[in-house]
Amino acid sequence: MEQNKRQRVTAMSTIADIEIKQINDGTLIGKLSCKYFEEPFIFVDFVDMIEMMEIVFDTKGFPEKQLLPRTFGKSGKRIKKNELDLSKAARERSRQGDGSSVFQSLACEALKEDGPSPTHNFELSVKFRHKAEWQGSLLWREKGVTSSFASIVELARLINEALINNL
Amino acid sequence: MKNSQLLETRREVGSVKGTFEISVKFMQNSTWQGQIHWVEKNQKQNFRSALEMLKLMDEALNEGAEEPVEEARNST
DSSP, X not given: OTTTOOOOOOTTTXXXXXXXXEETXXXXXXXXEOTTOSSOEEXXXXXXXXXXXXXXHHHHTOSXXXXXXXXXXXXXXXOOTTOSOHHHHHHHHHTTTSXXXXXXXXXXXXXXXXXXXXXXXXXXXXXXXXXXXXXXXXEETTTXXXXXXXXXXXXXXXXXXXXXXXX | OHHHXXXXXXXXXXXXXXXXXXXXXXXXXXXXXXXXXXXXXXXXXXXXXXXXXXXXXXXXXXXXXXXXXXXHHHHO
C-alpha cells in the first residue's frame, strides 16, 4: 500500500528559498534551495536560477506549463515528468561544466565574504506557468514583505528593487 | 579576491558566445513579445515572453558551446 501511494506535488512543494548577493560588477550570485535538492544549487546569474527552477517544474510537472516552449528549428530537449534526479542535476549544473567543484566552492566563499552589499533572502513561490511565463509571489524575508509577480520581468524588478534599496 | 577568481572561472568556461538581435514588438501580460534572430545561424523565432526568449538564447548558446574551448579561445 505504502509503495503504491503517489506523492502529491503541490504549490507548497515547489517553493524555493533564495539567498542572493550582488558582487563586483553587479553579477548576482546565490544559493537556491528546495525540498528536492540535497544541497543548495549555486547560481552565478539570474538566468541560471530561472533555468534550474524550470527544470524542477518540468520534472515535477508542477506548475503545469500552459504552452509548449518554442525552439530554433530542431525540437529542443524536453524534460519528461520525473525523468531527472533533481539533486544530481543541481550538483552538475552548479559545477558549470568545468567538471570540478572549484566553481561551487568559489561561489560559496564569495557568498560568505563580507562586502559592501549584504546577502538577501527570499522565498519564491511560483503558482502558475501561464502564457509562457511565471506567476506567483516573492517574500523578502528581511523586510517581511510579499509581492506578487506576473512574469520573470516583474520578478527580476522585485529582486533588483530589494538589492538597490539595501545597498 | 574570491569574487574575481569566481568571475574569471566563469568567463573561461563560458567563452563560446552567440550574437542575437532582439526585436520587442509588444509588452503584454507584464512581459515581452517579439522576435529573436540568432545571427550566427541566421535563424529567427518569435517569442511570447521574456522567459521564452531566454530559453531560446540558452538553447542557441548550448549548441554553440559544443565547440571545443581551445578553438573558442583562438577565435576571440
